[in-house]
Amino acid sequence: MSVNINEREDxxxxxxxxxxxxxxxxxxxxxxxxxxxxxxxxxxxxxARPYKLATGSVLLLCALLLFTIMGLxxxxxxxxxxxxxxxxxxxxxxxxxxxxxxxxxxxxxxCKTSNTLITKEKEQLESTYAAVVSERDQLNxxxxxxxxxxxxxxxxxxxxxxxxxxxxxxxNELKRDRESLNTSYVNLENERxxxxxxxxxxxxxxxxxxxxxxxxxNKSWDDARQDCKSRGADLIKIDSQEEQEFVSxxxxxxxxxxxxxxxxxxxxxxxxxxxxxxFWAKDQPNSYxxxxxxxxxxxxxxxxxxxxxxxxxxCFR
Numbered sequence: 001m002s003v004n005i006n007e008r009e010d011x012x013x014x015x016x017x018x019x020x021x022x023x024x025x026x027x028x029x030x031x032x033x034x035x036x037x038x039x040x041x042x043x044x045x046x047x048a049r050p051y052k053l054a055t056g057s058v059l060l061l062c063a064l065l066l067f068t069i070m071g072l073x074x075x076x077x078x079x080x081x082x083x084x085x086x087x088x089x090x091x092x093x094x095x096x097x098x099x100x101x102x103x104x105x106x107x108x109x110x111c112k113t114s115n116t117l118i119t120k121e122k123e124q125l126e127s128t129y130a131a132v133v134s135e136r137d138q139l140n141x142x143x144x145x146x147x148x149x150x151x152x153x154x155x156x157x158x159x160x161x162x163x164x165x166x167x168x169x170x171x172n173e174l175k176r177d178r179e180s181l182n183t184s185y186v187n188l189e190n191e192r193x194x195x196x197x198x199x200x201x202x203x204x205x206x207x208x209x210x211x212x213x214x215x216x217x218n219k220s221w222d223d224a225r226q227d228c229k230s231r232g233a234d235l236i237k238i239d240s241q242e243e244q245e246f247v248s249x250x251x252x253x254x255x256x257x258x259x260x261x262x263x264x265x266x267x268x269x270x271x272x273x274x275x276x277x278x279f280w281a282k283d284q285p286n287s288y289x290x291x292x293x294x295x296x297x298x299x300x301x302x303x304x305x306x307x308x309x310x311x312x313x314x315c316f317r
Contacts, residue, residue: 203215203216205246205250207243207246208242208243208246211233212236212246212247213228213231213233214250215227215254218315219255219314219315220311220313220315221235221255221259221294221296221312221313221315222311224315225255225257225270234257234270234271235270237256237257237258237269237270237271237273238256238258238277238279239277241279241303244279244302244303245302245303248297248305249302251299252297252299253296253297253299253315254315255294255295255296255315256295256296256297256306257271258270258275258295258306259293259294259311260293260308261294261311264287267285267295278306279302279303279304279305279306280307281298281300281304281306281307282304284306284307285306285307285308288308291310292309293308294308294310295307295308296309296315
């Protein structure tokens with residue numbers, strides 16, 4: 001059987017203890033009687049053989065006990081060393097666990113801090129996400145509205161383009177019509193000038209789109225009017241100062257289409273309209289003797305040359 005150094009030391013200690021016990025036992029047997037040496041005397045008296053047997057039995061028991069104790073010591077030593085190894089391992093494991101626990105605690109704290117930061121970042125991201133979603137919805141709404149406006153604008157553009165084409169065609173037609181009208185106008189103007197020249201040669205005068213004729217014959221107011229009607233006209237009706245100045249420029253006494261033959265004092269033109277613009281001469285109308293119901297022009301200032309006269313008097317028209 002092999003043992004290590006520690007086991008040998010334990011065995012030596014056990015041997016020393018047993019030796020001490022045997023010596024004590026031997027001494028005690030020798031000193032049991034008062035006379036001392038009673039045991040030896042007894043052994044001697046009974047003989048040496050029983051003593052040897054007892055001593056051999058004791059030694060055998062001691063040897064058995066010694067080997068038993070040695071085995072137990074070896075077993076206990078092994079168990080102790082195993083326990084020490086286990087304790088060492090457990091201590092190392094404990095230290096490792098404590099270190100691991102400390103590391104895990106730090107990692108846990110770091111994780112808590114990271115979790116707090118991540119939570120804040122998550123909340124910020126959620127807020128940012130909500131803002132982005134809202135902005136996206138607004139952009140979608142804006143896009144929808146803009147697209148609808150674009151479609152409407154395109155429709156308006158198409159309509160305006162058609163209108164433009166129609167207007168261009170109309171413009172081209174009007175341009176052609178204008179050119180044609182200009183040509184016609186020039187022709188008519190030439191014809192009018194020719195006609196005016198012919199009418200001037202016949203005694204007619206042109207003013208403000210009207211033709212005026214001064215007769216070279218003296219007639220009464222009624223005869224003068226009939227002569228005008230026979231020419232497709234009537235005695236003059238003066239509506240403005242310009243027309244008054246124009247007819248006065250003839251520098252002739254002549255009837256005009258104004259009278260109060262129907263009701264005395266109510267002057268009316270030949271078309272039945274009442275008198276509004278007046279160019280009476282000084283102290284006129286005076287209705288001398290109540291017989292002056294027709295009006296003629298005098299050779300007095302252009303704006304004051306109307307005179308009431310007897311309708312039967314012969315005068316230019």
